[in-house]
Amino acid sequence: MMWLSWRQARAQTATLYAAVAACAAVLAVTGPRLPRSGAGIFDLLTPGDRRLYFTGLIVVAVAPALVGAFLGAPMVARELENGTHRLAWSQGVTRTRWLAVRLGLTALAAAAAVGVLTLAVTWWAAPLDGAASESRGSLPSRLTPVSFAMRGITPVAYTVFALVLGVAIGIVLRRSIAALALTLALFTFVQIAMPLWVRPHLIPPTTQVTTISEDTIDGIGYHDSDPVPTLEVRGPAGAWVLSDRTVDASGRAVPVPASFVDCDPGPPRPDQRVTEVRPRLETCLTQLSAAGYRQQLVYQPASRFWPLQWAETGVFLALSGLLAWFSFWRLRRV
Amino acid sequence: MIEFSLDSRSGVAPYLQLVQQVRQAMRLGLLHEGDRLPTVKDVVAALAINPNTVSKAYRELELEGLVAARQGVGTFVTRTLAGDSLAAHDPLRRKLVRWLAEARRAGLDEESIEALFAATFRATGSGAATEQDIA
Amino acid sequence: MTAVVSAQALGKRYRRRWALTDCTLEIPAGHVTGLVGPNGAGKTTLLNLAAGMLEPTTGTIEVCGGRPAAGPAQLAKVGYVAQDTPVYAGLSVQDHLTLGARLNPRWDAGLARARIAALGLDPAQKAGRLSGGQRAQLALTLGLAKRPELLILDEPVASLDPLARREFLQALMEAVAEDGFSVVLSSHLVADLERVCDHLLVLVDSRVRVAGDVEELLATHHRLTGPRRDPGSLPADQHVVSASSTDVQSTFVVRTDQPIHDPAWTVGRLTLEDVVLAYMSPGAAARPALEAVR
Numbered sequence: 202m203m204w205l206s207w208r209q210a211r212a213q214t215a216t217l218y219a220a221v222a223a224c225a226a227v228l229a230v231t232g233p234r235l236p237r238s239g240a241g242i243f244d245l246l247t248p249g250d251r252r253l254y255f256t257g258l259i260v261v262a263v264a265p266a267l268v269g270a271f272l273g274a275p276m277v278a279r280e281l282e283n284g285t286h287r288l289a290w291s292q293g294v295t296r297t298r299w300l301a302v303r304l305g306l307t308a309l310a311a312a313a314a315v316g317v318l319t320l321a322v323t324w325w326a327a328p329l330d331g332a333a334s335e336s337r338g339s340l341p342s343r344l345t346p347v348s349f350a351m352r353g354i355t356p357v358a359y360t361v362f363a364l365v366l367g368v369a370i371g372i373v374l375r376r377s378i379a380a381l382a383l384t385l386a387l388f389t390f391v392q393i394a395m396p397l398w399v400r401p402h403l404i405p406p407t408t409q410v411t412t413i414s415e416d417t418i419d420g421i422g423y424h425d426s427d428p429v430p431t432l433e434v435r436g437p438a439g440a441w442v443l444s445d446r447t448v449d450a451s452g453r454a455v456p457v458p459a460s461f462v463d464c465d466p467g468p469p470r471p472d473q474r475v476t477e478v479r480p481r482l483e484t485c486l487t488q489l490s491a492a493g494y495r496q497q498l499v500y501q502p503a504s505r506f507w508p509l510q511w512a513e514t515g516v517f518l519a520l521s522g523l524l525a526w527f528s529f530w531r532l533r534r535v
Numbered sequence: 536m537i538e539f540s541l542d543s544r545s546g547v548a549p550y551l552q553l554v555q556q557v558r559q560a561m562r563l564g565l566l567h568e569g570d571r572l573p574t575v576k577d578v579v580a581a582l583a584i585n586p587n588t589v590s591k592a593y594r595e596l597e598l599e600g601l602v603a604a605r606q607g608v609g610t611f612v613t614r615t616l617a618g619d620s621l622a623a624h625d626p627l628r629r630k631l632v633r634w635l636a637e638a639r640r641a642g643l644d645e646e647s648i649e650a651l652f653a654a655t656f657r658a659t660g661s662g663a664a665t666e667q668d669i670a
Numbered sequence: 671m672t673a674v675v676s677a678q679a680l681g682k683r684y685r686r687r688w689a690l691t692d693c694t695l696e697i698p699a700g701h702v703t704g705l706v707g708p709n710g711a712g713k714t715t716l717l718n719l720a721a722g723m724l725e726p727t728t729g730t731i732e733v734c735g736g737r738p739a740a741g742p743a744q745l746a747k748v749g750y751v752a753q754d755t756p757v758y759a760g761l762s763v764q765d766h767l768t769l770g771a772r773l774n775p776r777w778d779a780g781l782a783r784a785r786i787a788a789l790g791l792d793p794a795q796k797a798g799r800l801s802g803g804q805r806a807q808l809a810l811t812l813g814l815a816k817r818p819e820l821l822i823l824d825e826p827v828a829s830l831d832p833l834a835r836r837e838f839l840q841a842l843m844e845a846v847a848e849d850g851f852s853v854v855l856s857s858h859l860v861a862d863l864e865r866v867c868d869h870l871l872v873l874v875d876s877r878v879r880v881a882g883d884v885e886e887l888l889a890t891h892h893r894l895t896g897p898r899r900d901p902g903s904l905p906a907d908q909h910v911v912s913a914s915s916t917d918v919q920s921t922f923v924v925r926t927d928q929p930i931h932d933p934a935w936t937v938g939r940l941t942l943e944d945v946v947l948a949y950m951s952p953g954a955a956a957r958p959a960l961e962a963v964r
Binding site: 541543544545546547548549550551575576579580582583584585586587588591654657658 | 701702836839840843844846847848850861864865866867868884885888889933936937938939940941942944
């Protein structure tokens with residue numbers, strides 16, 4: 202059975218590993234050229250480096266989807282489509298074992314390939330990720346949705362999930378092209394839904410209430426049509442900020458009061474220097490603070506990177522397990 | 536060695552066709568005592584026919600005492616059919632010729648003669664004929 | 671009679687459509703059994719159930735004494751050559767033999783090699799480039815070399831030209847002569863089955879319309895032609911299978927173990943196809959199924 206699995210998947214597996222090898226080669230050549238120093242590292246980056254950084258993110262984000270669509274979806278669907286399942290399942294191997302071996306081996310091979318790919322990309326981006334964790338810069342922290350799921354171990358769990366998702370959809374739809382398309386769509390949805398609705402709550406986020414003052418407020422946001430500005434505080438280095446709101450004395454989230462809007466000098470005009478506006482702004486902020494307003498920050502601190510990685514990996518492996526159980530159950534009723 | 540053939544439109548069971556072909560070959564002197572019949576596998580390969588059918592035909596021939604199977608060697612013809620009845624052929628044919636001439640004189644055409652013969656043959660062949668009918 | 675396949679009130683539903691309902695039958699061991707019936711009678715569904723490709727919705731089916739596809743031991747007992755003889759287009763002939771060898775405990779590699787050589791197939795040839803006849807022969811080789819107790823074939827020759835059809839059935843019969851396993855094969859053409867089957871089962875609308883040994887069916891069925899008569903006036907031992915009448919003449923297909931004496935009838939022989947068609951004709955639908963007397 203191992204032989205048949207290998208014989209049937211060897212072309213796709215070879216393509217997968219060739220692509221991973223090509224990516225690794227590009228990263229190995231360009232990686233050592235990156236500046237290593239922490240301070241001012243982002244000023245030293247060339248546009249090419251930035252392009253590579255984002256390309257690395259996209260490749261790791263897309264790899265599990267491709268595994269699901271091209272290795273997972275056709276695994277059973279193509280057999281059902283061509284009628285060859287009747288050949289495969291009339292040999293002396295039960296179809297449960299047939300799927301177990303095919304799914305198991307493919308999962309191992311794909312997980313290893315994506316694992317190596319993620320390792321290479323993580324190694325390449327390590328100086329940038331590290332810098333982002335310590336100081337504010339132009340590239341987001343590795344805890345933010347931009348790069349969280351493309352680092353560490355979650356890509357491997359995503360890959361296993363995408364593969365089993367593809368197999369399950371293939372068994373239900375019995376058409377490889379339709380299964381391929383639906384797998385891509387569903388997986389992309391999960392990739393978007395995860396940071397929006399699930400990941401923030403995997404570990405209860407930290408809430409921090411800050412007094413409003415010139416020192417703590419990092420910025421005042423003005424929006425085109427809205428006369429009421431929003432206040433922003435400086436979050437801890439490398440944190441993933443989930444919300445940054447002004448609350449009143451009773452702790453309810455509220456817009457900045459009208460009294461502040463009246464007091465606020467607004468953004469400096471081109472002919473004004475910042476120092477001319479600052480003293481007046483300081484007074485306004487002090488008044489706001491005296492009225493009981495505070496700034497509430499909800500975030501996941503940088504130290505939670507690995508706990509969140511493990512939690513998310515656990516979630517996806519559990520989902521994979523459920524889908525695999527469904528696939529085996531459904532396979533007996535094909 | 537004889538070669539079998541099957542007519543799927545005859546309505547005669549395939550095994551009976553094989554039996555009849557062996558008997559016929561024996562009557563016509565094509566098969567003699569001691570001749571070997573084709574093996575079951577040879578017949579199966581030649582005709583794309585069920586082996587049970589061939590075995591059944593050979594068993595039938597064996598029951599009739601026409602052939603004998605020798606383990607691992609083959610099936611052999613043990614009798615000659617032609618000898619006994621051949622002598623009776625001539626007088627019978629002469630009577631038949633007389634009968635046919637009589638039928639034509641009576642105005643029967645060829646189809647009518649055939650129909651009459653077939654009907655009478657079937658009626659007597661099934662064992663229903665009695666001396667009364669003949670009388 | 672030991673049964674190689676026995677079904678009790680077997681039914682299979684696909685979503686809302688029933689492909690087989692309340693089917694009860696027995697197929698004897700040691701025979702080549704032909705399963706005939708019009709399209710949609712449930713032949714393929716029945717064979718898929720017997721091969722363990724499908725799970726019954728209702729009822730039970732037992733094959734070689736076990737539940738189909740219950741485990742490796744059961745799978746090893748039953749060979750299955752599915753409709754349109756599927757093979758992996760991308761794998762070579764040799765790959766298929768390796769597949770069979772790896773997946774079947776009782777695989778007969780010598781037999782498989784010898785058959786491929788006798789067919790003149792190039793082992794390196796991709797199965798997708800084989801002709802229909804060659805593909806069917808490859809599928810048959812896989813079924814034979816696993817050394818099953820029962821080989822199930824679903825319309826194996828339907829898509830083949832007459833020569834390939836003949837060669838396929840020849841190969842099958844030679845294998846049966848050599849190993850004596852049981853065979854169940856379906857076809858909607860009786861002509862395909864006439865020579866190779868010694869047992870026949872006519873399936874119409876999931877029901878066994880008639881079952882019995884081919885020779886017995888041929889020996890006990892007659893066509894009676896004569897002056898117009900009511901079917902009810904026939905002797906009690908003559909079961910009318912089908913009847914048709916003009917204003918002056920009646921034609922009956924009857925089944926009887928006794929000789930027919932009535933001089934009014936012209937008695938005609940029936941080919942197997944005539945017998946099957948008589949049972950499949952709408953006029954025959956009202957009568958209950960008859961088991962061949964054994």
